Amino acid sequence: MRFSLHAVLFSSFAAAAQCSFxxxxxxxxxxxxxxxxxxxxxxxxxxxxxxxxPDTDASCGQAPVAVxxxxxxxxxxxxxxxxxxxxxxxxxxxxxxxxxxxTGNGGLNGCLSYDDMAxxxxxxxxxxxxxxxxxxxxxxxxxxxxxxxxxxxxxxVHTNVVVGxxxxxxxxxxxxxKSYYLGCSTGGRQGFKSAQSFxxxxxxxxxxxxxxxxxxxxxxxxxxxxxxxxxxxxxxxTPDQWNAVHADIMAQCDGLxxxxxxxxxxxxLCQYRPEALICPPGTPAGTSxxxxxxxxxxxxxxxSDLYGENGTLVYxxxxxxxxxxxxxxxxxxxxxxxxxxxxxxxVVYNNPDWDPTTLGPADYAYSDxxxxxDIRSWSGDLGAAQARGAKILHYHGQQDQIITSSNSPRYYNxxxxxxxxxxxxxxxxxxxxxISGMGHCTGGPGATFIGQGRGASASLDPDQNVLTxxxxxxxxxxxxxxxxGTAFVDGAAAGGxxxxxxRHCKYPLRNTYTGKGDPxxxxxxxxVV
Numbered sequence: 001m002r003f004s005l006h007a008v009l010f011s012s013f014a015a016a017a018q019c020s021f022x023x024x025x026x027x028x029x030x031x032x033x034x035x036x037x038x039x040x041x042x043x044x045x046x047x048x049x050x051x052x053x054p055d056t057d058a059s060c061g062q063a064p065v066a067v068x069x070x071x072x073x074x075x076x077x078x079x080x081x082x083x084x085x086x087x088x089x090x091x092x093x094x095x096x097x098x099x100x101x102x103t104g105n106g107g108l109n110g111c112l113s114y115d116d117m118a119x120x121x122x123x124x125x126x127x128x129x130x131x132x133x134x135x136x137x138x139x140x141x142x143x144x145x146x147x148x149x150x151x152x153x154x155x156x157v158h159t160n161v162v163v164g165x166x167x168x169x170x171x172x173x174x175x176x177x178k179s180y181y182l183g184c185s186t187g188g189r190q191g192f193k194s195a196q197s198f199x200x201x202x203x204x205x206x207x208x209x210x211x212x213x214x215x216x217x218x219x220x221x222x223x224x225x226x227x228x229x230x231x232x233x234x235x236x237x238t239p240d241q242w243n244a245v246h247a248d249i250m251a252q253c254d255g256l257x258x259x260x261x262x263x264x265x266x267x268x269l270c271q272y273r274p275e276a277l278i279c280p281p282g283t284p285a286g287t288s289x290x291x292x293x294x295x296x297x298x299x300x301x302x303x304s305d306l307y308g309e310n311g312t313l314v315y316x317x318x319x320x321x322x323x324x325x326x327x328x329x330x331x332x333x334x335x336x337x338x339x340x341x342x343x344x345x346x347v348v349y350n351n352p353d354w355d356p357t358t359l360g361p362a363d364y365a366y367s368d369x370x371x372x373x374d375i376r377s378w379s380g381d382l383g384a385a386q387a388r389g390a391k392i393l394h395y396h397g398q399q400d401q402i403i404t405s406s407n408s409p410r411y412y413n414x415x416x417x418x419x420x421x422x423x424x425x426x427x428x429x430x431x432x433x434x435i436s437g438m439g440h441c442t443g444g445p446g447a448t449f450i451g452q453g454r455g456a457s458a459s460l461d462p463d464q465n466v467l468t469x470x471x472x473x474x475x476x477x478x479x480x481x482x483x484x485g486t487a488f489v490d491g492a493a494a495g496g497x498x499x500x501x502x503r504h505c506k507y508p509l510r511n512t513y514t515g516k517g518d519p520x521x522x523x524x525x526x527x528v529v
Contacts, residue, residue: 021094025072028171034163036079045073053114057136060111067118070094072171078163080133084147086156088130090167091117097124099471100168100176102161102202104183104190106441108152108339110134110141116182119454120467126176128164132156139342144350146372153373154197157190161201178474182467184208184441184452185403188394192411193377195392199385204470205392208452209403209441212377212411213315217403219364220306220315222340222356224331227301231334235298239328240288245299246323248277253320258513263437263446266510267319267398267405274299302332308364316406319398325439326401347372378411380418382430392430393470393480395504397438397448408432412507423508432507433466433483447485447502449493458486458493481506484522503527 133151437446
């Protein structure tokens with residue numbers, strides 16, 4: 001039997017590298033010197049391992065995660081005050097590209113985004129995530145503890161980044177080359193808060209469906225109960241009636257983009273008139289395909305901007321088209337929205353007995369004036385991020401059932417006005433993309449696979465992937481003009497058949513069918529003013 005000396009040497013070097021990586025990982029816990037930190041463990045994770053997270057709060061609903069690369073997993077606690085701190089992890093891949101990335105959070109939650117960590121560590125980022133200063137999805141930890149609220153507002157992400165970069169440098173014996181951020185919803189707000197207040201943290205930011213103007217978002221989220229009332233009240237619509245509303249919206253507005261496909265490319269063009277659904281006289285009670293005049297008023301309220309004291313805008317309207325994604329478990333269920341109730345009970349009023357059914361204009365004004373730890377995240381001055389060459393890729397699903405897509409162009413325009421810059425100048429560092437047919441961060445009937453997460457990636461091509469697009473923008477200077485989204489027949493990318501693709505336009509352009517060619521072909525659409 002003959003042996004290849006080259007193969008033997010390669011095998012020996014590979015074994016030594018494997019051993020070295022594992023040994024370096026196992027020794028990291030004892031070598032790390034991080035202020036105010038307790039390192040719980042550093043452990044080697046082999047490619048193909050399925051991780052479970054038994055210590056994660058059950059409300060996070062965290063499923064096991066399979067990871068396809070070797071990495072070193074580090075877990076620690078970092079005190080942020082004498083009564084607060086963050087739990088965080090750093091995942092350090094063997095196939096490190098030199099890039100660093102922080103993940104974000106969602107809702108009010110204190111749940112590490114393990115799926116996003118797996119997605120990005122597999123792409124060679126040294127990746128960090130944190131619990132936002134508390135565990136679980138409820139607001140109860142905020143009660144009478146402004147330090148935990150401050151962690152939630154900004155300090156968890158910033159601390160996570162500062163400490164994570166130290167860990168990455170200690171492990172690889174050199175600093176990262178570029179730093180990135182990936183987050184949606186609360187995570188999108190965290191991305192913009194970082195750009196506003198800590199512009200040195202990231203070279204590139206992907207911020208989806210950002211929960212900016214956070215205090216007013218909670219007021220808006222909580223006000224839907226005042227429109228619908230409880231189940232069975234004259235103002236309440238059943239799920240079947242919301243189905244009828246959705247079908248009527250599509251009948252009135254779907255053709256505005258030139259193609260009837262159940263997707264509104266630009267919901268801002270849809271000025272829906274629910275009165276067309278009012279039941280004719282003599283219609284039997286309980287008919288599910290029409291509504292009363294009172295219920296039509298409810299629908300108009302849902303699709304109208306919310307104003308508060310002295311006629312001030314609180315938050316823009318829910319965009320038409322998201323009704324089926326939002327029924328019946330979010331805003332139209334005939335009960336107060338728990339997210340908003342928790343915020344007012346445990347932060348705004350520090351009173352668990354405060355009644356969310358009483359929410360009104362005085363509460364809106366008080367909450368926004370309070371603005372704990374500047375959680376509003378509404379600064380329109382991104383000049384410091386611009387000056388250091390950072391790039392921001394902002395996207396928002398146009399069927400978002402939780403954070404209205406109407407708020408994202410409002411923020412974009414706020415930045416333009418604050419910085420006195422036209423879109424052509426903003427394009428240098430900040431671009432916003434409207435993703436038609438996408439629900440909250442993911443899902444929906446549109447071409448919603450744009451690389452925003454591990455289960456929502458059709459390709460790593462920067463033309464089709466928001467994360468790799470921002471990397472290319474930062475490192476090669478090639479900015480995205482559109483994002484090619486994909487829809488799959490079975491709703492899943494893995495082994496799925498492509499149903500159609502669509503290029504999502506850079507705001508303020510909107511997508512329109514040319515009337516020529518296959519509407520399932522992205523080339524049959526164009527971005528127009």
